[in-house]
Amino acid sequence: RTGCAVLIRTGWDARWGTPDYLAANPNLTGEAAEVLVAAGAALVGIDSWNVDDVADLARPVHSRLLAHGIPIIENLRGLERLPRRGFRFHAAPLPIPSGSSIPVRAYAVVIER
Incomplete structure (x- = not known):
């Protein structure tokens, strides 16, 4: 739905704290970024350390999402x-002025139905 956060679960976070975490990680493509822009994503989050393929210095996912005002976590x-659905995602940034990459306190509140 338009205006929703899109959180991408790859399972890569299971490697957190190991040397494998910074290995070639799952990432999105420029085409996937275009789909997210067209769908009206309000925010894109992923459980790996980069939404882009780090070998691609053009950083097409960062470029496309940020150009459309879509934050990346x-x-x-x-x-x-x-x-899968039924929660509200929050990302409270540290108050660092003029930062280009700022840590956030990310949390979700599951909505009782």
């Missing part, structure tokens, strides 16, 4: 505990 953990 990387390094999420515990997405497997969330239901």
Whole structure:
């Protein structure tokens, strides 16, 4: 739905704290970014350390999403505990002025139905 956060669960966060975490990670393509833009995503989050293929210095996913005002949150953990739908995602940034990459306190509130 338009205006929703899209959180991408790859399972990569299981490698958190190991040397494998920074290995070639799952990522999105420029085409996937276009789909997210067209769908009206309000935010994109992923449980790996980069939404882009780090070998591609053009960073097409970052470029496309940020050009459309869509924030990106990387390094999420515990997405497997969330239901597919029915929660509100929050990302509270640290108050760092003029930052280009700012840590957030990410959390979700499951909505009782």
